[in-house]
Amino acid sequence: MARPTLFYNAKIILKDTLTDGGVLVENGKIKAIIPTNQLSYLNKYEGYTLIDVNQQYLSPGFIDIHIHGGGGYDFMDGTEEAFIQIAKTHARFGTTSLVPTTLTTTTERLEETLRSYESAKQSFNDGANLLGIHLEGPYFAMSQRGAQDPRYIRNPDPDEYKALIANYKSIVRWSAAPELEGALAFGEYLVANDIIAAIAHTDAIYEDVEKAYQAGYKLMTHFYSAMSGVTRRHAFRYAGVVEAGYLIDDFDVELIADGVHLPNPLLKLIYKIKGPEKMVLITDAMRAAGTNDTKSILGSYDDGIEVLVEDGVAKLKDRTAFAGSVATADRLVRTMLALGDIPLVEIIRMITLNPARVMKVEQEKGSIDIGKDADIVVFDDNINIQCTMVKGKVVYERQIE
Structure with a gap:
């Protein structure tokens, strides 16, 4: 089973707004959306795959x-x-x-x-x-x-x-x-x-x-x-x-x-x-x-x-x-x-x-919500794709600058 993943230092695109923080992925699902002030101590996520989004967009x-x-x-x-x-x-x-x-x-x-x-x-x-x-x-x-x-x-x-x-x-x-x-x-x-x-x-x-x-x-x-x-x-x-x-x-x-x-x-x-x-x-x-x-x-x-x-x-x-x-x-x-x-x-x-x-799959996909499939994309201000995750698995990644 894949290790849990934490995206942090992200500008998270929610349904109606933007928020700073992190997204925790476990067993192919979004497990938590974590505000920035709760991400001060990353050492508590030992054993997780950590991805620093570097203040780019997580969508x-x-x-x-x-x-x-x-x-x-x-x-x-x-x-x-x-x-x-x-x-x-x-x-x-x-x-x-x-x-x-x-x-x-x-x-x-x-x-x-x-x-x-x-x-x-x-x-x-x-x-x-x-x-x-x-x-x-x-x-x-x-x-x-x-x-x-x-x-x-x-x-x-x-x-x-x-x-x-x-x-x-x-x-x-x-x-x-x-x-x-x-x-x-x-x-x-x-x-x-x-x-x-x-x-x-x-x-x-x-x-x-x-x-x-x-x-x-x-x-x-x-x-x-x-x-x-x-x-x-x-x-x-x-x-x-x-x-x-x-x-x-x-x-x-x-x-x-x-x-x-x-x-x-x-x-x-x-x-x-x-x-x-x-x-x-x-x-x-x-x-x-x-x-x-x-x-x-x-x-x-x-x-x-x-x-x-x-x-x-x-x-x-x-x-x-x-x-x-x-x-x-x-x-x-x-x-x-x-x-x-x-x-x-x-x-x-x-x-x-x-x-x-x-397509009648909005209960599983289409937004950053707890319990939905961890289908996630990270991109910069010019919409250059940095990382693509499908159901908790990174299927494309390039160096996040």
Whole structure:
């Protein structure tokens, strides 16, 4: 059994405030939050692993609920190694939990990826924790496909999705376009099976989204990206999915806060309307994240799409659409801080407690609280990651300066 660990001399980021002190970790859990004035005599912690945070930040670990790859791997590679290497890569940048995400593909390829997930989940404990699989597609609007492969886009198929859900309990969320034939029944079936229903790659109008909300859709996948805004049909204007996301308070919205997918004015607008409680920062990272590659593949090597990496983002070769981000979680926090008027505590909530709540793991993860998993990240003023701990085990560490 690992020795207990004491982080001390830290600026601890709690749910609503900052406090100075230390955090005691034992048996993979947070055992105590200790004020600075009770840490005067470190010799009483003989036998503990002591980590001097040197007045840097100690935060809950980052939780990325929408991620495709990194470190040269994609979950669609369909191998256990891909899951392991992606989890290790993103742990270096502060991610302690993630939700592997698929792309639009064949049923057979989805099953291959799901089997690989279950194999990796059983054998791996040396990087970010895996919270279950997110199926992004294949039930999308062709007009809003973005970088999703048009060969595989289709309407919800009850025989297909019921069999997948019955056979793979690792499916925890599924993104779809709610205006498609059968999409409302699909959403109801997801909710009945305790799977999160999310709206994505859609040309719906507000009225469609209202119906989807009643059917159980409560999350908007990469808000603004591949979704409709105000449109005109036969001279009449209709509010789109973006407007519905603002008007229906209960919707959580994912944000690819890499500074490219959403420019600063839109990030400020979302914060002004939705507030910090309903914003969830995601990377939507593809395989080039955490590398210096300028060319890459979105999806599997044998059936994916060639993309370019430039301007800090992945693009289709013809540059008509983005093809996922190359961001890591630390970059999301830096981007939000650069806006200048959002407190760090609120930003950290967007990448810790909010995603934990959305994924229904907030009793175990998402904040520095006694009894929760010891998923901890230490970073400096520039959000350079110094140490990442997952369930009490240090999985990444560099010299704290």
